Amino acid sequence: MSLLGYRCSACEASFSPDEERELCAHCDANLDVRIQLEGIERESIERCRDPSLWRYAPLLPVAIPGIEDGPLRTVGGTPLMRADRVATRFGMVPGRVWIKDEGRQPTGSLKDRASAIVVQRARRLGRSPILTASTGNAGVALAAMARAAGIEAVILLPEGAPAAKIAQLRVFGARLCLVRGSYDDAFRLSKEAAAALGWYCRNTGQNPFTIEGKKTVSFEIAEALGWRAPGWIVVPVGDGNIITGVHKGFAELLALGWIDRMPRLLGVQAEGSSPIARAWERGDAQIVAGPASTRADSICAGDPADGARALRAVRQTGGAFVRVSDASILEAIPALGREAAIFAEPAAAAAHAGLGAARASGVIDAGEEVLLLITGTGLKDVGAAGLALEGQPPTIDANLDALRAAISTAL
Numbered sequence: 001m002s003l004l005g006y007r008c009s010a011c012e013a014s015f016s017p018d019e020e021r022e023l024c025a026h027c028d029a030n031l032d033v034r035i036q037l038e039g040i041e042r043e044s045i046e047r048c049r050d051p052s053l054w055r056y057a058p059l060l061p062v063a064i065p066g067i068e069d070g071p072l073r074t075v076g077g078t079p080l081m082r083a084d085r086v087a088t089r090f091g092m093v094p095g096r097v098w099i100k101d102e103g104r105q106p107t108g109s110l111k112d113r114a115s116a117i118v119v120q121r122a123r124r125l126g127r128s129p130i131l132t133a134s135t136g137n138a139g140v141a142l143a144a145m146a147r148a149a150g151i152e153a154v155i156l157l158p159e160g161a162p163a164a165k166i167a168q169l170r171v172f173g174a175r176l177c178l179v180r181g182s183y184d185d186a187f188r189l190s191k192e193a194a195a196a197l198g199w200y201c202r203n204t205g206q207n208p209f210t211i212e213g214k215k216t217v218s219f220e221i222a223e224a225l226g227w228r229a230p231g232w233i234v235v236p237v238g239d240g241n242i243i244t245g246v247h248k249g250f251a252e253l254l255a256l257g258w259i260d261r262m263p264r265l266l267g268v269q270a271e272g273s274s275p276i277a278r279a280w281e282r283g284d285a286q287i288v289a290g291p292a293s294t295r296a297d298s299i300c301a302g303d304p305a306d307g308a309r310a311l312r313a314v315r316q317t318g319g320a321f322v323r324v325s326d327a328s329i330l331e332a333i334p335a336l337g338r339e340a341a342i343f344a345e346p347a348a349a350a351a352h353a354g355l356g357a358a359r360a361s362g363v364i365d366a367g368e369e370v371l372l373l374i375t376g377t378g379l380k381d382v383g384a385a386g387l388a389l390e391g392q393p394p395t396i397d398a399n400l401d402a403l404r405a406a407i408s409t410a411l
């Protein structure tokens with residue numbers, strides 16, 4: 001527990017920890033949470049037997065939940081694995097391509113990290129209900145974590161959200177409204193509602209604590225690699241909050257002296273929702289909002305809530321942005337399944353497609369070390385996987401001849 005206060009990411013104005021602020025009072029930019037880093041010992045973390053994100057409690061701005069809080073205690077601790085066949089596919093070196101599989105979080109996406117921290121914050125403040133706009137996963141994660149803490153959650157999704165995400169939310173008992181329009185419309189409504197009704201708002205980027213959860217994925221990566229950063233980390237980008245969190249996590253480890261250099265960040269946007277990538281290509285700090293459309297619903301954000309910080313994170317690390325087509329995102333779903341035994345939702349598979357694009361354009365060289373951040377499970381959107389697969393499995397009579405005939409043609 002080490003909350004020092006907040007600093008504006010644009011004008012650098014400081015705010016005290018007692019001030020409950022979302023965006024900067026002067027310029028409306030996103031706020032960075034300041035953490036007291038002095039005096040934290042790496043050994044105390046290494047000795048901790050808890051594999052969840054709470055092992056990094058000294059670096060977090062909220063208190064650890066109790067064991068009676070069940071699911072809140074189980075977030076984080078996802079596997080990091082070698083992906084040699086992915087390396088081979090992209091002409092890279094086996095042993096130098098890694099995957100971090102966030103599909104194995106309690107609700108199946110990296111968003112659980114953010115929601116766990118935000119719920120602990122809301123608890124500390126005694127606030128209920130918690131409101132969020134979401135493309136799906138943030139809402140699902142908030143519904144589960146709020147329920148674990150006995151707090152009401154109100155979620156606004158765009159009406160076209162995948163059925164599995166809607167079902168997950170409803171199973172967890174959140175109050176769900178499907179908003180006519182896009183995620184950007186739901187986001188605008190949630191801001192208005194939080195202000196008018198006085199509800200605590202989890203909105204990605206707008207609530208400074210979402211980053212504090214997302215940064216823990218970097219702590220896990222660094223610790224798993226023996227306290228160092230991989231050469232590159234490939235991150236699918238919608239609002240830009242995950243990539244900003246990944247950056248903050250490594251920046252804190254660098255400030256502590258626990259790692260000796262930052263990773264380079266590769267942000268991946270879908271062609272039809274790429275305002276941050278386009279600003280990067282123009283060499284501009286200005287992000288131009290507009291309508292967004294992509295099958296990768298979790299990265300569909302035309303007016304990104306954390307675009308400026310995402311741009312800065314990529315620039316500061318000597319990284320890059322790439323844009324990928326929906327067709328290449330869908331192709332990446334069975335590719336990841338076959339090469340790494342991972343079933344990813346479209347936004348998560350975009351990391352694989354993005355590595356392909358970065359290899360083709362020469363942004364990433366054959367010998368470099370790369371980690372793909374797989375942000376959510378494919379079980380959340382089996383329809384997308386269906387689009388990516390050709391043909392249908394045969395239906396056969398229950399006898400050996402039928403099986404022989406079917407398999408001889410299928411193999």
Ligand SMILES: *Cc1c(COP(=O)(O)O)cnc(C)c1O
Nearest residue numbers: 137238239240241242298375376
């Ligand atoms: C939210 C999400 C992203 C993108 O994160 P941003 O913070 O919006 O950039 C990527 N993949 C999945 C599966 C997500 O749920």
Ligand SMILES: [Zn+2]
Nearest residue numbers: 008011024027
């Ligand atoms: Zn400011």
